[in-house]
Amino acid sequence: MGSGNFDFAICIGGAAGQGIATPGNSLAQLFVRRGVHMNAYNAFQSIIRGGHIFLTLRVSDREVLTHGDVMDLLLCLDQGTMDRHLRNLGDGAPVLFNSDTIQPGEASADVQLCGLPVAELSDNTRNKLVQNTVALGAIMALLRMDFDDLGTGLAAQFERKGQAVVDENVGVARAGYEYALANFKPLDVQVPSGSKPLAVWTGNDALAMGGAAAGVKFYAAYPMSPATGVLHWMASNARNLGIMVRQVEDEIGVANMTVGAAHTGCRAMCATSGGGFALMTEAIGMAGMMETPAVFIDVQRAGPSTGVPTKTEQGDLWQALGASQGDFERLIVAPTDALDAFNTIPEIFNLADKYQCPGIVISDLLISEGTYSVDPDLLDMHPKIDRGELITEPSSTDGYKRYKNTESGISPRALPGLEGYVHIVATDEHDEDSVLISDEFTNPLKRRMMVEKRARKFEQTTQDIAPPQLKGPEDADVTLIGWGSTDGVITEAIEQLNAKGVTANHLQIKWIVPFHSEAVSEILSGAKQTIIVENNFTGQFARYLRSETGFSADGHIRKYDGEPFMPHHVTDGVLAQLAGKVKQYVPLQEVIV
Amino acid sequence: MCAATTVAEGDPAVELTAKDYKGQVEPDWCPGCGDFGVLRALQTACADLGIPPHDILTVSGIGCSSNLPGYFNANGMHTLHGRALAVATGAKLGNHELNVVVTGGDGDGYGIGGNHFTHTARRNIDLTYLVMNNQIYGLTTGQISPTSALDMKTKSTPFGSVEAPINPLTSAIMNGATFVARGYSGDPKHLAELVKSAIQHKGFALIDIFSPCPTWNHDNDFSFFKPRIKPLDQEAHDSGDWKSACEKALVWGDTIYTGIFLQLKDKPTLEQLEPVLKEGGPLAQRPLGLSEKQADRLIKRMM
Numbered sequence: 001m002g003s004g005n006f007d008f009a010i011c012i013g014g015a016a017g018q019g020i021a022t023p024g025n026s027l028a029q030l031f032v033r034r035g036v037h038m039n040a041y042n043a044f045q046s047i048i049r050g051g052h053i054f055l056t057l058r059v060s061d062r063e064v065l066t067h068g069d070v071m072d073l074l075l076c077l078d079q080g081t082m083d084r085h086l087r088n089l090g091d092g093a094p095v096l097f098n099s100d101t102i103q104p105g106e107a108s109a110d111v112q113l114c115g116l117p118v119a120e121l122s123d124n125t126r127n128k129l130v131q132n133t134v135a136l137g138a139i140m141a142l143l144r145m146d147f148d149d150l151g152t153g154l155a156a157q158f159e160r161k162g163q164a165v166v167d168e169n170v171g172v173a174r175a176g177y178e179y180a181l182a183n184f185k186p187l188d189v190q191v192p193s194g195s196k197p198l199a200v201w202t203g204n205d206a207l208a209m210g211g212a213a214a215g216v217k218f219y220a221a222y223p224m225s226p227a228t229g230v231l232h233w234m235a236s237n238a239r240n241l242g243i244m245v246r247q248v249e250d251e252i253g254v255a256n257m258t259v260g261a262a263h264t265g266c267r268a269m270c271a272t273s274g275g276g277f278a279l280m281t282e283a284i285g286m287a288g289m290m291e292t293p294a295v296f297i298d299v300q301r302a303g304p305s306t307g308v309p310t311k312t313e314q315g316d317l318w319q320a321l322g323a324s325q326g327d328f329e330r331l332i333v334a335p336t337d338a339l340d341a342f343n344t345i346p347e348i349f350n351l352a353d354k355y356q357c358p359g360i361v362i363s364d365l366l367i368s369e370g371t372y373s374v375d376p377d378l379l380d381m382h383p384k385i386d387r388g389e390l391i392t393e394p395s396s397t398d399g400y401k402r403y404k405n406t407e408s409g410i411s412p413r414a415l416p417g418l419e420g421y422v423h424i425v426a427t428d429e430h431d432e433d434s435v436l437i438s439d440e441f442t443n444p445l446k447r448r449m450m451v452e453k454r455a456r457k458f459e460q461t462t463q464d465i466a467p468p469q470l471k472g473p474e475d476a477d478v479t480l481i482g483w484g485s486t487d488g489v490i491t492e493a494i495e496q497l498n499a500k501g502v503t504a505n506h507l508q509i510k511w512i513v514p515f516h517s518e519a520v521s522e523i524l525s526g527a528k529q530t531i532i533v534e535n536n537f538t539g540q541f542a543r544y545l546r547s548e549t550g551f552s553a554d555g556h557i558r559k560y561d562g563e564p565f566m567p568h569h570v571t572d573g574v575l576a577q578l579a580g581k582v583k584q585y586v587p588l589q590e591v592i593v
Numbered sequence: 594m595c596a597a598t599t600v601a602e603g604d605p606a607v608e609l610t611a612k613d614y615k616g617q618v619e620p621d622w623c624p625g626c627g628d629f630g631v632l633r634a635l636q637t638a639c640a641d642l643g644i645p646p647h648d649i650l651t652v653s654g655i656g657c658s659s660n661l662p663g664y665f666n667a668n669g670m671h672t673l674h675g676r677a678l679a680v681a682t683g684a685k686l687g688n689h690e691l692n693v694v695v696t697g698g699d700g701d702g703y704g705i706g707g708n709h710f711t712h713t714a715r716r717n718i719d720l721t722y723l724v725m726n727n728q729i730y731g732l733t734t735g736q737i738s739p740t741s742a743l744d745m746k747t748k749s750t751p752f753g754s755v756e757a758p759i760n761p762l763t764s765a766i767m768n769g770a771t772f773v774a775r776g777y778s779g780d781p782k783h784l785a786e787l788v789k790s791a792i793q794h795k796g797f798a799l800i801d802i803f804s805p806c807p808t809w810n811h812d813n814d815f816s817f818f819k820p821r822i823k824p825l826d827q828e829a830h831d832s833g834d835w836k837s838a839c840e841k842a843l844v845w846g847d848t849i850y851t852g853i854f855l856q857l858k859d860k861p862t863l864e865q866l867e868p869v870l871k872e873g874g875p876l877a878q879r880p881l882g883l884s885e886k887q888a889d890r891l892i893k894r895m896m
Binding site: 199218239241250252259262267282417422423425427428 | 617645646650652655660663666669670671673676679681682683684685686687688690691708709711712867868869870873876878879880881882883887888890891892896
């Protein structure tokens with residue numbers, strides 16, 4: 001963020017298959033080990049080889065909320081990166097490239113072109129990835145960092161491949177480091193050291209680990225970007241944690257198995273993206289009708305249909321609200337960042353268990369596939385687990401009614417296998433004792449009773465959720481409203497606005513259902529000017545806010561090109577609207593990837 | 594009580610009769626429906642095996658035959674059209690000590706649920722799947738099903754069907770099912786024996802059951818089947834031989850075989866192959882949350 005002492009964005013571009021991940025990971029490890037915070041966004045396409053991949057690794061002595069606005073250093077692994085991004089640089093930023101194979105384009109006067117004669121430095125033409133290691137060494141020199149920090153990291157990274165490989169990699173990295181010291185102008189930065197090493201995770205890791213902490217025992221999935229990371233985390237930890245992880249035939253199977261496992265008493269979860277979620281919806285309705293607690297995660301990507309599989313969007317809000325036929329309640333939450341996603345999973349499981357209903361978590365590619373540093377001390381690995389009114393002890397008396405019409409609407413839930421509690425659950429409308437009311441004759445009074453019983457459960461849910469809070473001064477010039485993953489970018493935009501003399505406050509919505517309509521209305525009634533920021537075309541949240549509160553915002557900032565907002569996109573949109581130029585601002589994505 | 598200990602026939606500790614499995618409500622199937630015989634056979638089989646109702650979970654989809662859980666005294670899940678096998682798979686993995694019996698019709702299992710049928714068979718999960726095959730869609734008032742004969746005239750094929758039917762038995766064999774049988778609702782005694790064998794079988798067990806629909810399918814009624822049905826045990830047939838099983842399953846004309854076509858006893862089940870189930874009992878009964886050691890290991894992996 002702008003006001004930190006150290007705030008630096010390293011960008012690495014190349015084709016898929018050129019090994020971008022390796023220098024990216026090496027650099028990330030270098031920073032987080034010394035306690036420097038990190039936020040990495042990888043822009044890529046649905047392709048395994050070729051195309052254009054662009055990694056932005058932003059590091060700071062403060063928590064890094066977004067991948068930022070600027071490129072402070074560019075490493076080009078191919079000519080395409082040079083051609084696409086040279087024009088995005090300024091202010092003395094260095095551009096590193098293999099001068100054997102890449103021609104520099106025309107740069108603005110301030111840009112420092114740093115060609116690396118890779119063949120000469122490495123004396124190695126066998127390995128095409130060697131240019132990455134040479135460049136890593138050069139980056140260390142440009143950042144005035146100690147070479148040993150990198151050397152130690154590389155030695156650890158290649159240890160398993162033997163001493164010869166370690167020596168080769170450390171050697172070429174050192175050659176790059178020394179060449180840069182001799183030929184390039186080091187940057188005017190001082191890379192800090194934090195008090196302790198930080199951990200690294202992705203948003204998908206956070207969702208999966210949140211499930212593990214919540215006690216998930218069953219996880220099923222069909223691979224789908226950008227949700228696949230949850231499956232990978234679950235699969236790699238399944239045996240250690242005793243979690244049944246299954247990859248199954250389709251998302252219909254995934255969701256139905258999840259409900260089946262949940263019915264026996266497991267905490268059960270699944271994750272997918274919008275297309276898979278569409279297939280899951282009938283089973284979500286089943287969980288609503290059978291009153292089975294289970295959690296379904298939709299990691300949104302740009303739609304509709306197959307859409308842009310590797311790009312982000314907040315386009316599935318109404319799909320979540322309308323998932324499955326019929327009139328029933330479900331919990332819906334949109335976490336605001338990776339740490340929040342981690343904490344949200346145990347929270348929604350407790351509520352789903354308490355209210356015996358489906359819970360839907362809306363993430364997106366930005367949160368889920370982003371890589372972040374996190375302070376391990378902030379991770380609550382043993383969150384509260386509350387299973388609600390669950391019967392676990394056998395009984396010698398009969399007469400159990402699974403759907404007892406109680407005052408709260410919550411009927412104590414017994415698990416199958418328990419003596420004295422033999423019972424049936426059904427997707428047909430049923431009586432308190434599970435007998436289908438569509439058998440022989442339907443009974444309007446019973447039907448009404450059961451609809452009201454299920455609905456009554458939800459009259460209490462808002463009390464379990466903290467109302468959203470307004471951040472910033474109450475009398476600000478403008479109130480920015482966002483939901484889910486836009487929390488970080490709005491926070492940074494407000495800092496930029498403050499620097500320009502504009503005061504702004506911020507209302508971020510996480511819980512969609514239940515929704516604190518009264519608290520939100522109260523907050524917004526005091527706002528001078530309101531702008532809703534969201535990553536879609538039609539203003540899905542604006543419409544939802546209007547439906548729940550009657551409130552219509554004064555203006556909108558929307559982005560639907562597949563790339564997430566950068567802070568200045570929001571800042572520019574606010575300034576344009578305060579100047580009275582537009583009611584709806586659509587920022588231009590300058591970095592084309 | 595662990596179901597695995599009750600599957601042995603004639604457990605002296607439990608004295609149960611078919612009446613103990615009578616559900617809360619009387620079946621609302623049409624008079625003469627083949628499904629009555631299937632319900633009776635299942636009740637007899639469970640009583641003979643001495644499995645207490647609380648150790649059984651029936652799972653069904655949607656359709657006339659999928660109403661069975663309501664007419665049967667045990668835990669039950671009356672789920673979505675075509676999804677019974679998927680729900681049952683989740684339930685079995687959640688609590689593998691339950692005896693999970695899946696019931697449904699030909700449209701439910703071989704049509705809308707066809708994808709799950711394929712994959713459940715190859716997984717060899719320990720489920721018993723009873724398909725009441727009446728070669729018609731009954732609850733939607735008479736349209737062709739995936740097992741309807743070529744040329745069959747129904748409300749959706751008034752000039753005769755031009756699609757060939759699926760063969761559920763050869764499909765199941767090819768997909769990797771380890772117990773594949775055919776029953777006939779008109780011979781409930783034979784059917785009860787088949788159901789017992791299917792429940793006792795470790796792995797995915799399919800019984801495709803001719804369960805005639807007296808209301809909508811007048812081509813394949815009891816009078817059609819009665820002269821044609823021939824139990825396989827009257828023939829020389831090795832149920833360990835999949836090729837012979839397929840040959841017998843394809844016989845369709847004056848003779849139609851019933852009985853166990855294929856049974857492979859040595860193939861491990863999904864539950865046996867899954868390391869997470871090796872010890873610790875049913876997942877649904879294990880403590881929730883992470884141990885200190887597990888939590889430390891997870892954080893260490895992030896550093």
